[in-house]
Amino acid sequence: xxxxxxxxxxxxxxxxxxxxxxxxxxxxxxxxxxxxxxxxxxxxxxxxxxxxxxxxxxxxxxxxxxxxxxxxxxxxxxxxxxxxxxxxxxxxxxxxxxxxxxxxxxxxxxxxxxxxxxxxxxxxxxxxxxxxxxxxxxxxxxxxxx
Amino acid sequence: xxxxxxxxxxxxxxxxxxxxxxxxxxxxxxxxxxxxxxxxxxxxxxxxxxxxxxxxxxxxxxxxxxxxxxxxxxxxxxxxxxxxxxxxx
Numbered sequence: 001x002x003x004x005x006x007x008x009x010x011x012x013x014x015x016x017x018x019x020x021x022x023x024x025x026x027x028x029x030x031x032x033x034x035x036x037x038x039x040x041x042x043x044x045x046x047x048x049x050x051x052x053x054x055x056x057x058x059x060x061x062x063x064x065x066x067x068x069x070x071x072x073x074x075x076x077x078x079x080x081x082x083x084x085x086x087x088x089x090x091x092x093x094x095x096x097x098x099x100x101x102x103x104x105x106x107x108x109x110x111x112x113x114x115x116x117x118x119x120x121x122x123x124x125x126x127x128x129x130x131x132x133x134x135x136x137x138x139x140x141x142x143x144x145x146x
Numbered sequence: 147x148x149x150x151x152x153x154x155x156x157x158x159x160x161x162x163x164x165x166x167x168x169x170x171x172x173x174x175x176x177x178x179x180x181x182x183x184x185x186x187x188x189x190x191x192x193x194x195x196x197x198x199x200x201x202x203x204x205x206x207x208x209x210x211x212x213x214x215x216x217x218x219x220x221x222x223x224x225x226x227x228x229x230x231x232x233x234x235x
Contacts (some may be wrong), residue, residue: 071196079194117199121214124196125149 017134027139028058030112034105044095044105046084050077051109061133068130071123074116081113112130115141153197154224157211160195162186165184167229168207172222177211178204179225197221 018026022028031051035044054077061069084138089096099106115138147155150191158164161179161210169180184207192201192211200212213221 075194075196082193083190118214120196121199125217127149 018139019067019138020133021062023133023136023138024058024062026142027112027115027136028062030108030115030138031055031058033108044088047081047088047106047109050080050084051105054112054122066099068132071129071131073118074120074123074131078113078116078120081109081116085110085113111142148222150220151228154195154221154228156195157184157192157197157221157225158228160191161189161209161230162188164229167231169226170222170226170229173216175199175212175218176202177213177214177222177225178208179211180208186211 031054034051038146051090057073060066069146096106098104100110115136118141119131123129155159155168157177158167161192162183166182167179168182172177187209189201192198196213197213197217199214202210202212204210
């Protein structure tokens with residue numbers, strides 16, 4: 001029978017990179033939905049400010065139809081996230097343990113940080129000054145190729 | 147110097163210099179560095195280096211530097227060489 005059984009090896013589909021819009025939407029989702037203002041402060045304040053700044057940058061990139069992001073911007077986000085996350089872990093260990101659980105706002109920030117870190121590392125070794133949003137495969141990173 | 151050599155030189159300096167590195171090993175994604183004096187490590191500088199994906203304290207005298215599987219072998223060899231260890235010596 002031509003084509004083989006449905007879902008079999010003959011129907012394997014090559015994974016395709018996402019479009020710029022998809023990457024921007026998924027990255028923005030990871031840094032959105034912080035705890036309500038006044039709740040869980042002051043521990044969340046520094047991260048809330050940084051997450052809002054990153055979300056604003058991504059929204060502006062979408063509005064301007066930007067196709068790439070400078071490596072130095074990504075590196076800056078990662079460095080400042082690391083500083084804020086280490087400060088949180090040291091100053092509020094109980095909240096850290098509770099809020100890093102899957103599905104929480106902090107979990108989203110940690111996943112965002114991990115993705116950005118890998119993108120920065122790859123760009124560094126490729127000696128690239130700009131990273132195309134479309135090359136940041138958030139879905140594949142979070143959930144694997146399906 | 148190639149990219150691995152320049153990166154290794156930067157990491158060795160941030161680790162406190164070759165004299166502060168007692169041993170270098172590697173695993174799938176990490177450099178495992180045993181130090182003479184942990185306090186001489188520039189943690190902020192290491193975390194800010196674009197080749198460093200993460201920094202983990204394994205114990206009081208050993209840090210793990212996450213660099214990724216694609217580069218860990220060659221980078222470990224370059225760090226070992228510059229720290230005065232391994233086959234490159």
